[in-house]
Amino acid sequence: MARKSFREAINEALRLEMRRDPRVIIMGEDVAGGMGAAGEQDAWGGVLGVTKGLISEFGQERVRDTPISESAFIGAAVGAAATGLRPVAELMFIDFMGVCLDQILNQAAKLRYMFGGRATVPLVIRTMYGAGLRAASQHSQSLYPIFTHIPGLKVVIPSSPYEAKGLLIRAIRDDDPVIFCEHKMLYDETEEVPDEAYTIPFGEANFTREGEDVTIVAIGRMVKFANEAADRLTARGVACSVIDPRTASPLDEETILESVKETGRLVVVDEASPRCNLATDIVALVATKAFSALKAPVNIVAPPHTPVPFSPALEDAYVPSPAKIEAAALAVMG
Amino acid sequence: MPDGIRAVTVPKWGLAMTEGTVVAWYANEGDQVNAGTDLVEIETPKITNLYESPASGVLRRRVAQVGETLPVGALLAVLTEEEVPDADIDAFVAKFAAEFVPESVSESGAEALKPQTTEIGGRRMRYLKMGDTESTPVVLIHGFGGDLNSWLFTQPTLAQEHPVYAIDLPGHGGSSKQVDRGDLAFLASAVFELMAALEIERAHLVGHSLGGAAAFELASSHPDRVKSLTLLAPVGFGPDINMEYVEGFMRASRPRQLRPFVEQLFANPALVGRKMLDDIISYKRLDGAVEALNIIAGTVFKGGRQAVDLAPRVAGLAIPLQIIWGEGDRIIPSTHLNGLPASVRAHLVPGAGHMVHMEKADEVNDLIEAFLRI
Numbered sequence: 001m002a003r004k005s006f007r008e009a010i011n012e013a014l015r016l017e018m019r020r021d022p023r024v025i026i027m028g029e030d031v032a033g034g035m036g037a038a039g040e041q042d043a044w045g046g047v048l049g050v051t052k053g054l055i056s057e058f059g060q061e062r063v064r065d066t067p068i069s070e071s072a073f074i075g076a077a078v079g080a081a082a083t084g085l086r087p088v089a090e091l092m093f094i095d096f097m098g099v100c101l102d103q104i105l106n107q108a109a110k111l112r113y114m115f116g117g118r119a120t121v122p123l124v125i126r127t128m129y130g131a132g133l134r135a136a137s138q139h140s141q142s143l144y145p146i147f148t149h150i151p152g153l154k155v156v157i158p159s160s161p162y163e164a165k166g167l168l169i170r171a172i173r174d175d176d177p178v179i180f181c182e183h184k185m186l187y188d189e190t191e192e193v194p195d196e197a198y199t200i201p202f203g204e205a206n207f208t209r210e211g212e213d214v215t216i217v218a219i220g221r222m223v224k225f226a227n228e229a230a231d232r233l234t235a236r237g238v239a240c241s242v243i244d245p246r247t248a249s250p251l252d253e254e255t256i257l258e259s260v261k262e263t264g265r266l267v268v269v270d271e272a273s274p275r276c277n278l279a280t281d282i283v284a285l286v287a288t289k290a291f292s293a294l295k296a297p298v299n300i301v302a303p304p305h306t307p308v309p310f311s312p313a314l315e316d317a318y319v320p321s322p323a324k325i326e327a328a329a330l331a332v333m334g
Numbered sequence: 335m336p337d338g339i340r341a342v343t344v345p346k347w348g349l350a351m352t353e354g355t356v357v358a359w360y361a362n363e364g365d366q367v368n369a370g371t372d373l374v375e376i377e378t379p380k381i382t383n384l385y386e387s388p389a390s391g392v393l394r395r396r397v398a399q400v401g402e403t404l405p406v407g408a409l410l411a412v413l414t415e416e417e418v419p420d421a422d423i424d425a426f427v428a429k430f431a432a433e434f435v436p437e438s439v440s441e442s443g444a445e446a447l448k449p450q451t452t453e454i455g456g457r458r459m460r461y462l463k464m465g466d467t468e469s470t471p472v473v474l475i476h477g478f479g480g481d482l483n484s485w486l487f488t489q490p491t492l493a494q495e496h497p498v499y500a501i502d503l504p505g506h507g508g509s510s511k512q513v514d515r516g517d518l519a520f521l522a523s524a525v526f527e528l529m530a531a532l533e534i535e536r537a538h539l540v541g542h543s544l545g546g547a548a549a550f551e552l553a554s555s556h557p558d559r560v561k562s563l564t565l566l567a568p569v570g571f572g573p574d575i576n577m578e579y580v581e582g583f584m585r586a587s588r589p590r591q592l593r594p595f596v597e598q599l600f601a602n603p604a605l606v607g608r609k610m611l612d613d614i615i616s617y618k619r620l621d622g623a624v625e626a627l628n629i630i631a632g633t634v635f636k637g638g639r640q641a642v643d644l645a646p647r648v649a650g651l652a653i654p655l656q657i658i659w660g661e662g663d664r665i666i667p668s669t670h671l672n673g674l675p676a677s678v679r680a681h682l683v684p685g686a687g688h689m690v691h692m693e694k695a696d697e698v699n700d701l702i703e704a705f706l707r708i
Contacts, residue, residue, distance in 0.1 A: 001508070194508075196620050196621060197620070198619040198620045200619060201587060207589070207590070210608065234401050
């Protein structure tokens with residue numbers, strides 16, 4: 001076991017599954033890099049180097065650069081999955097979902113249902129989301145609630161290197177289409193990650209902090225911020241539980257409800273735009289199934305309902321921060 | 335240090351420990367405490383443990399607050415043996431804080447101590463070596479579902495006088511998860527092959543629970559390779575095994591489900607920290623780990639009873655044997671210690687459960703060290 005970055009953890013998950021199962025292939029824009037140029041075929045490994053080195057081990061047959069047409073290559077990946085391969089397709093930015101949404105929404109998510117369970121689509125779409133990289137409003141969104149809305153898709157949002165490796169291996173072994181959302185500001189985070197293959201189940205939330213005063217639910221990069229807030233709150237005498245649902249779909253409702261019944265107070269942190277996001281979904285869950293346990297109104301920490309700003313100062317103000325989470329928890333403490 | 339004032343500092347449990355978190359105080363400021371009474375509960379990355387007062391006196395100041403994480407050697411509390419004015423205590427605390435320098439990671443040895451792996455016949459075996467003396471090596475073999483980290487309080491102490499190898503059995507920790515039939519003969523042969531690969535001609539074996547039975551099996555099949563045998567709460571000395579624990583341990587996929595089962599390993603359930611549970615869950619998620627445990631449990635605990643009886647073979651064993659058992663063991667009852675030949679050195683440790691070597695580390699270390707000197 002060694003310390004590995006989020007980027008390395010994902011690379012290792014892909015490598016181990018490609019070794020284990022010859023049906024696993026990867027495809028996407030620049031996943032090999034240097035398309036067609038001799039001697040430079042491993043120049044990129046994706047825009048942020050996540051798939052670097054895979055083409056040298058597995059070759060061009062299994063690591064396929066695609067033309068810049070998401071509609072075409074996501075569609076090809078759906079077809080490949082339905083006919084026996086286990087593709088991991090990379091949608092470079094989640095913001096590009098618009099140009100391939102029909103392939104995901106009407107094809108990948110529907111095939112098993114429409115064939116009466118006799119077809120499967122073991123497809124993983126890895127995609128980068130989130131603000132913080134000064135990449136402006138078309139490359140910074142947190143659009144996972146849109147995928148979460150679609151029955152037939154599983155939506156995974158890992159919060160750390162350990163989580164990313166175990167959840168990605170689990171995703172590749174799943175027989176249903178999985179949207180795997182990687183926050184671009186997490187790639188350089190490091191922690192201890194086992195060298196061996198392991199899987200983390202879907203629909204099983206993780207307590208990253210345990211405390212009896214406030215339940216904070218956060219996902220993806222927001223888990224890190226919620227942990228920071230919880231640690232500061234401990235020093236102020238407020239004990240928080242931080243719950244990382246890990247998967248937006250399926251959602252571990254039971255763990256969230258159990259925790260709210262213990263604490264009676266809820267803060268939900270979500271980097272997605274505030275209308276119809278994961279936070280409103282979780283708050284509705286608690287309001288319908290655990291209302292009588294609440295000792296205070298719930299609180300949501302989410303960005304304002306605007307595009308992600310390009311101005312660095314405004315972008316920093318836009319994203320939920322540990323300080324905002326801390327203030328929200330203090331507010332529900334009354 | 336001024337006369338009559340004594341600093342109580344964060345202890346170092348195991349070479350890898352660099353910091354500890356205060357979980358609870360067991361004495362109030364102004365209380366008279368005695369050397370050896372429970373003073374403060376400290377959580378480390380591996381275990382939560384009670385720290386006993388190193389001296390007698392009046393607890394004048396609890397410097398560390400509950401929830402605070404401090405480096406090893408930092409000031410926890412101030413004890414006085416005689417009347418000392420508050421101003422002197424304040425000055426002492428301030429001076430300690432000003433002069434205290436935490437040991438660096440390299441000094442602590444944590445960096446250098448990384449487990450190694452070696453391939454033997456297509457099987458990966460992981461082990462951790464400590465100690466560089468020339469004396470007979472010691473091999474530590476953990477129990478069912480455990481790994482080499484369960485010796486964190488044992489290995490550094492024994493390593494002062496011996497090279498000490500803590501190993502991961504097949505199916506466990508960082509070793510390969512293939513376990514064949516999962517019986518004692520297989521486990522013992524895996525240990526034997528690892529000893530051969532590491533050029534350990536002859537060793538003192540210390541085995542806990544399932545690892546105790548594997549150590550016994552190895553000692554009886556290769557008596558020339560084993561100098562002494564210390565078994566802690568071993569499998570193989572009676573019919574009883576807590577199957578509720580075994581099955582619950584294998585079934586639980588979340589820390590909260592696992593906690594009530596892991597708590598049964600200790601006389602004091604408060605010792606089970608979140609990190610310990612996370613480590614076990616993380617192991618169980620490895621490809622093949624739960625399957626390996628199932629195969630071993632299906633063989634060694636077939637039908638909910640212990641399938642192997644080693645007791646009749648004790649008399650024929652020409653190797654010094656000591657058996658140590660926690661009096662409050664809820665996994666394998668300490669009554670299995672009864673009726674063994676007088677040649678066996680038997681010790682019952684009060685206030686300890688199945689993880690006797692973690693729960694009463696000093697006592698068990700003393701017993702092992704004394705036995706190794708014979």
